[in-house]
Amino acid sequence: MKLVEDLQMSFKSPIAVEGLPDIGLVGTIAASHIIEQLNLKQVAHLESDEFPPVMVLHGGVIKNPVSIYGNDKLIVLTSEIPIPVITIYDTARVITRWFKDKGITLEVSLSGFPIQDRVNIIEPKVYAVANNKESKDILNKKEIEVMEEGFLSGAYALILKELIKYDLPAIALLSQSFLKYPDPAAAAAVILALNKIAGMDIGVKNLLEKGDEIRIKARDLMRQSEGTIGDMLKPVEQTIPIMYR
Amino acid sequence: MRSKGIPYRIDKIINEMEDEFHQLWSGSERWLEPLSEISVINNDIIITVDLPCIENKDNITLNLNEHSLEIKAEFIKPIKWERWGTIQKEIGFITYKKTINIPEKINLMKVKAKFNRGILTITIPSVSKKSNIKID
Numbered sequence: 001m002k003l004v005e006d007l008q009m010s011f012k013s014p015i016a017v018e019g020l021p022d023i024g025l026v027g028t029i030a031a032s033h034i035i036e037q038l039n040l041k042q043v044a045h046l047e048s049d050e051f052p053p054v055m056v057l058h059g060g061v062i063k064n065p066v067s068i069y070g071n072d073k074l075i076v077l078t079s080e081i082p083i084p085v086i087t088i089y090d091t092a093r094v095i096t097r098w099f100k101d102k103g104i105t106l107e108v109s110l111s112g113f114p115i116q117d118r119v120n121i122i123e124p125k126v127y128a129v130a131n132n133k134e135s136k137d138i139l140n141k142k143e144i145e146v147m148e149e150g151f152l153s154g155a156y157a158l159i160l161k162e163l164i165k166y167d168l169p170a171i172a173l174l175s176q177s178f179l180k181y182p183d184p185a186a187a188a189a190v191i192l193a194l195n196k197i198a199g200m201d202i203g204v205k206n207l208l209e210k211g212d213e214i215r216i217k218a219r220d221l222m223r224q225s226e227g228t229i230g231d232m233l234k235p236v237e238q239t240i241p242i243m244y245r
Numbered sequence: 246m247r248s249k250g251i252p253y254r255i256d257k258i259i260n261e262m263e264d265e266f267h268q269l270w271s272g273s274e275r276w277l278e279p280l281s282e283i284s285v286i287n288n289d290i291i292i293t294v295d296l297p298c299i300e301n302k303d304n305i306t307l308n309l310n311e312h313s314l315e316i317k318a319e320f321i322k323p324i325k326w327e328r329w330g331t332i333q334k335e336i337g338f339i340t341y342k343k344t345i346n347i348p349e350k351i352n353l354m355k356v357k358a359k360f361n362r363g364i365l366t367i368t369i370p371s372v373s374k375k376s377n378i379k380i381d
Contacts, residue, residue: 179282181282223280
């Protein structure tokens with residue numbers, strides 16, 4: 001796997017955000033909204049022979065579906081295709097090394113965790129996971145509820161782990177969401193939590209108003225992602241760890 | 246090395262794309278297949294169907310027999326996009342359509358359906374008999 005830079009960007013201690021396809025496509029929908037709202041430019045992309053042989057067409061030009069967007073203060077990783085489980089370790093290693101090289105000060109992964117009664121919840125609650133004391137302190141200061149025990153699976157779990165190596169703080173924001181249905185309201189909830197953490201002001205009104213349209217457009221990616229969500233052993237997140245302290 | 250499941254999934258994706266392609270060009274009635282999920286909770290079969298842009302239950306028709314459930318939901322006005330995937334022209338859809346196979350014997354008289362904020366939930370009690378097992 002390799003990371004190819006498409007645009008020379010001079011970053012100034014940026015925050016990195018990851019929104020790869022996962023539960024309810026929460027991260028992907030949120031990342032896409034952030035990119036659109038802040039008019040971020042594509043700065044790099046990931047290439048791997050293990051990715052599906054797919055390119056995406058935008059404005060009549062082919063683009064790599066696993067791409068990194070940004071400005072001098074913010075970096076956003078997202079994908080328009082499911083990331084095969086066998087490539088997640090490589091993806092996490094390559095992307096975190098690049099984040100470190102670009103001098104990020106914090107990484108925030110956006111995702112969801114499925115709950116059975118999601119249909120009856122109007123405003124999904126957001127929980128957070130920290131990778132070290134520094135990131136846990138950030139969450140406590142911003143009064144975002146921290147998950148204390150449990151299993152994590154998927155790209156965000158490995159990204160959090162890899163960043164421990166570089167002693168960089170990382171956080172996963174997980175919103176209550178549907179498992180297999182695109183969930184724009186859950187995406188809005190993680191963006192609001194990200195605003196709190198990063199001192200940003202990304203509006204979600206438009207995202208919520210276009211919710212139904214997004215649910216239809218994201219239907220195919222959601223269907224394609226079902227297999228990788230299963231392979232990531234997501235149900236393990238609902239289980240209880242055996243070790244007690 | 247690719248994992249064992251990937252060729253199967255590529256086939257599945259290609260089949261879905263073909264289905265979508267045929268439905269787009271199969272006459273005037275263009276329809277979308279909604280996402281759905283089926284699970285068994287407390288001996289009930291629970292089917293949920295994601296129906297964004299469907300505003301109320303009166304636009305949904307359910308036909309159930311012992312083997313399958315047919316769902317049709319009509320948009321109040323056609324949902325239109327300027328482009329759809331690689332199809333570079335305006336396209337509109339007027340309905341959702343989906344047929345779901347029922348995995349076990351059911352009691353048709355006790356089926357319940359609820360529609361809440363774009364999610365249709367159908368609860369089908371199973372009639373599979375349970376028997377007590379004596380522990381020696």
